[in-house]
Amino acid sequence: MPETSSRPSKQSVRFIRAREAQACAVMEDYVEMIGDLIRDLGEARTADIAERMGVAHPTATKAITRLKREGLAVSRPYRGVFLTDEGEALANRVRARHRSVVELLVAVGVPRETAELDAEGIEHHVSDRSLEAFNKFLANEAKEGKD
Amino acid sequence: MPETSSRPSKQSVRFIRAREAQACAVMEDYVEMIGDLIRDLGEARTADIAERMGVAHPTATKAITRLKREGLAVSRPYRGVFLTDEGEALANRVRARHRSVVELLVAVGVPRETAELDAEGIEHHVSDRSLEAFNKFLANEAKEGKD
DNA sequence: ACTGAAGTATAGCCAAGGCTAAAAAAAATG
DNA sequence: CATTTTTTTTAGCCTTGGCTATACTTCAGT
Structure with missing residues (x-):
């Protein structure tokens, strides 16, 4: 991870912070949604995740891939998605x-x-x-x- | 097994709305920053915009290009950036x-x-x-x- | 007026997060 | 048990918004 800037100006700090927060936002939303689905329906299926998030199915699949990469979720192909302890x-x-x-x-x-x-x-x-x-x-x- | 897939989700609305808001966020930040710079220094130069936004110069240049495309700003090459009435x-x-x-x-x-x-x-x-x-x-x- | 230093723009890379279309697997049905 | 239907994944494209490296202007100091 390369340093963003050698000497960030005082004003820039808040923008950099906001960008960092935004980068987590989508992951946070998916994790919460998966948690809700598991609680409500016992499992989180791709189609339900996509539908409730308001995205196309492949978009949800991609997001789940990122979640798994980040260690927040687990899933086997063509099966439901579950949260790790960290994800939960x-x-x-x-x-x-x-x-x-x-x-x-x-x-x-x-x-x-x-x-x-x-x-x-x-x-x-x-x-x-x-x-x-x-x-x-x-x-x-x-x-x-x-x- | 509850049959849930036929139910259209109202929840998706808020996610879609949040994504739309996010899409405007960067433009809003740049426009405000350019306004501040013009007020403080009489003009908005690329280097200052980049520095205060906490990004590299080319990132600012790209953002300015989008601003111009959206009709929010005007500029001539190697000259400062100014806001349109709409931008202001x-x-x-x-x-x-x-x-x-x-x-x-x-x-x-x-x-x-x-x-x-x-x-x-x-x-x-x-x-x-x-x-x-x-x-x-x-x-x-x-x-x-x-x- | 030239030359070198600033400042600005362009080229080209990357990842995220959208999309559609098509393939593959699982589930349901006759 | 074969076939169809549903669900999930893959492939491939797009834009945004970051980055570095390089090229091009402008401007300032002799």
Whole structure:
């Protein structure tokens, strides 16, 4: 992995970071989706993955190949896809983060339906630091609502 | 064995939407950056654009080519880049949205520095609907803080 | 006015992530 | 048990957005 730049300017850091986050986004989405399918249907089939992700079947197959290469999933030809422990851990992290993002958006006044749509893109760029702040904010809201 | 394959997936919509938003993200970033450079330095040169975006010069050149094709910018070879009216309008929209996202993150408790970093990726997925909610929330915060 | 240093553009490579069309394997049906 | 239908994979193409190396302008300093 070659260094991106010998001396990144201060302004450039955030763009580089955003690009890195984006590079993980698709993998995160597939892993979460596979986790959902296994939970709901007992297995994740290529056709279902593709259909729910809104892509053509071959696109899903390619993504699964990358997932396997990254050690996040396993599968045998013409059989369902399953997550490794690492993949499952990622899926759970992603799912939790997704929920928090949706809830935060709703909490600040975004209509739930819009929140669900926007969260899909937003979530991949929410750092642990921001996520922590979101959860704290939500916990506080819940407490105040109770009084 | 539940027969699930006949059900058309509504979930795919949000992924398709997120992909569309992502496709605009790079263009939006370059347009905003060019606007900033023109404002700060009077012109936007390729080297400065590349340096601030954190990419190699040819990558910036390619992006500028796409911007010109989309009617967002104009330039003559070996000369600076300038925005069309459309490009300038986009830059202003993007800049305002960026500011709102940062302020919202700060308002819910994200440290300012983290907010600046995360906002860069998040902003491209914030719909007009969400943006409206953000601004309303911020205006309300400001008012309550004043009392 | 020349020459060398900056700055800019082009050529060509790569991987990701879309697509369609076609082949291959598995499953279902007569 | 053969045949058809469904599902999955493979092959091959495209664009985006990175990169390096090289070529071409422009500009500045003698």
